[in-house]
Each structure stands twice: as structure tokens, then as C-alpha cells.
Amino acid sequence: MKYLITGGCGFIGSHLAEKLLLSGSDVTVIDDLSTGSLDNIKEIMHHEKFHLFIDTILNSVLLEEMIQKVDFVFHLAAVVGVKRVMDNPVDSIIINVEGTYNVLRLCAKHNKKTLLASTSEIYGKNTNVPFKEDADIVIGTTKKKRWSYACTKAIDEFLAFAFFEEKNFPVIVIRLFNTVGPRQSDKYGMVIPRFIKQALNNQPITVFGDGKQTRCFSHVKDIVDGMINLIIKEDAYGQVFNMGSEEEVTIEELAIAIKEMTKSASEIICINPQEIYSKGFEDMSRRMPDITKIRDMTNFSPQYNIKDIIRDCIEDVKKNRIS
Ligand code: UDP
Numbered sequence: 001m002k003y004l005i006t007g008g009c010g011f012i013g014s015h016l017a018e019k020l021l022l023s024g025s026d027v028t029v030i031d032d033l034s035t036g037s038l039d040n041i042k043e044i045m046h047h048e049k050f051h052l053f054i055d056t057i058l059n060s061v062l063l064e065e066m067i068q069k070v071d072f073v074f075h076l077a078a079v080v081g082v083k084r085v086m087d088n089p090v091d092s093i094i095i096n097v098e099g100t101y102n103v104l105r106l107c108a109k110h111n112k113k114t115l116l117a118s119t120s121e122i123y124g125k126n127t128n129v130p131f132k133e134d135a136d137i138v139i140g141t142t143k144k145k146r147w148s149y150a151c152t153k154a155i156d157e158f159l160a161f162a163f164f165e166e167k168n169f170p171v172i173v174i175r176l177f178n179t180v181g182p183r184q185s186d187k188y189g190m191v192i193p194r195f196i197k198q199a200l201n202n203q204p205i206t207v208f209g210d211g212k213q214t215r216c217f218s219h220v221k222d223i224v225d226g227m228i229n230l231i232i233k234e235d236a237y238g239q240v241f242n243m244g245s246e247e248e249v250t251i252e253e254l255a256i257a258i259k260e261m262t263k264s265a266s267e268i269i270c271i272n273p274q275e276i277y278s279k280g281f282e283d284m285s286r287r288m289p290d291i292t293k294i295r296d297m298t299n300f301s302p303q304y305n306i307k308d309i310i311r312d313c314i315e316d317v318k319k320n321r322i323s
Helices: 011-022 062-069 081-088 088-108 145-169 191-200 220-230 251-261 290-299 305-321
Strands: 002-005 026-031 048-056 072-075 113-121 171-176 205-208 215-216 242-244 248-250 268-271
Touching: 002 011, 002 113, 011 026, 011 088, 011 220, 026 251, 072 088, 072 248, 081 145, 081 242, 088 113, 088 145, 088 171, 113 145, 171 220, 191 205, 191 251, 191 305, 215 251, 215 305, 220 242, 220 290, 248 251, 248 305, 251 268, 251 305
Parallel strands: 002 026, 002 072, 026 048, 072 113, 113 171, 171 242, 205 268
Antiparallel strands: 215 248
């Protein structure tokens, strides 16, 4: 099989590329390196079945050439992290809307099976956890920049399903809940790499608000396996699936666990996130997936618990600090 991964130098994309190469597949990647990096793919860069194009998904001419040559497209290229959305609101909207429109319309034109990576951010401020795929989208005001991300991803999903209906476009949408693991950068706000770096440097661990908000974290390896197992199910096309863990932790518990596991002398402090982000930040109090649908389809069952995830991430941060 020949695969194209948009955003293949990113944190999730690079793990997916590695796994597909291991199974003997041919992998082409397009990435503009805006948040992905060559470091992420250094282990596979010289693999004979790996092909890299450093370019943007806004380049439709190149994109069309690539799409024509492959059997399947994983569309993962998107803006990453709350911090980046807050710092670069215009670029974030353009890449998620225009870039994804390019990918979807060309995949639909050439009738290529496609997986679109969407986000749990879509559920927004809905408090009715765990979220089922058909739950309402509850988004804040357009004056709060964070919500632009959820809105652009909702447009992407609408577009995917519109192409599915009108053109029989074989597409699957997945909504990823907080995915973490080795190689995730702390630069874009992601809490686990941030806390680990703070802890290893004996700096204060910065819990936003009162730390009672919760998240469910999954290991990137469980997510990559979940994607690969899903795309072989013919019944999955035209549908949307939550993908994530059901293990809910508060951010305060997370900070304590990371402090303990790194044997850090860091103090855990509660701060107002507006000190880090510009105005327009709003947090979600709980975010938890209902994964019945994907479990029924593929037996999806995450193998890594929160301690395993933290342990892997600590090792990765330590390794990269030394090398
Ligand atoms: N968070 C925190 N301190 C940080 C970074 C994040 O307390 O330094 C919190 C954030 O407010 C949110 C959770 O950790 O409640 C997860 O944040 P992240 O940006 O990783 O992902 P989100 O789920 O918000 O998209």
C-alpha cells in the first residue's frame, strides 16, 4: 500500500509514518515544518520507502500529484496546540479551512480513501460528558480566539461529509482527544511535556486555574494503532469516531504525578492562564470521550495508562536533553 500523510513530520504523523513503514508500506509525507520537524523523522528519513516533500497543503498542484500516486491519504496537517491558535489566529484559520478544502476536494476528485483527523475540541463547552459523536457542539463567542479552532475543524468535518454524500467520497473522520507521547513539543502549550520540562528543571509546575479541570490522555501509539485498524473497516467510511482514553485525571493530579515520577523539587502553583495566553482564552472543565462506537467497530482499547504515558514522556524528554 502507498500512503500519503499530510503533516507527517508532526508528532502524531511521524509515529504513524514509522508504523506504516514497519508494515512494509510506502509512505509519502508533505509537511511545511511549521510545527513538525525533521528531528521527528530522523529515524526514517533515509528509509527507501519514505518520501518527503517540504511544502504546504495550500500548494494544490503538488498535492494533486501526490494524491494521484497513493492508495490512501491520512490528513493530519493542521494547526497544533492552544498556544499556536492564540498566537497565530489568521494562519490557523487559513490552514485548517483552505488547506483542508484542498486536501478533501482533491482526494474526492481522485476517489482516494481518506482519514481526516479532527478534534475533541469540537465538543467545546458541552458539559454532558462522556461525549458521544452525535453530541451538540457548544462553542464560545467569536471574540474568544480559542474557539476558532473548533469552528474550523467543524467546517472540515461538514465538508468531508458533504463530499461523502455528493460524490461518494470514501472518508472517515476521527476526533482525537488529548494525545501525548514521545516527541510531543512543549512549545504549543501541551500540558504533559510542559509539566515534565518544568519538573525536570525544578521550575514551578504551572497549573492553570484551580487544577480541578480534567482531561483523558492517550498514548500516541494507541492512537496510531487505532487509526490503522479503523481504515480497513469498510463500514467506517462516511462516519465519525471519537478516539481517546476513558481514564479521566484532573490537572492537579497530573501535576502531582509528574512531580513524584520525576522526583522533582518543583513547587506546584496555580496561575491564571491569561498570564500565559493573550486575552481570549477559555478552558474546558471536563473532556472525556464515549468510545463505544470505535470499540464496537474495531475493538479499540488503549493499552497505555496515564502512568505509562508519563513514564514514556519523561524518558523522551531526558533523552533529548542529553543528546
Ligand atoms: N494546562 C495547565 N498548565 C499548563 C498548560 C495547560 O494547567 O502549563 C491545562 C489547560 O488549562 C487544560 C489542560 O491542562 O485544562 C490541557 O491543556 P492542553 O493545552 O494540553 O490541551 P487542551 O485539552 O486544553 O486542548
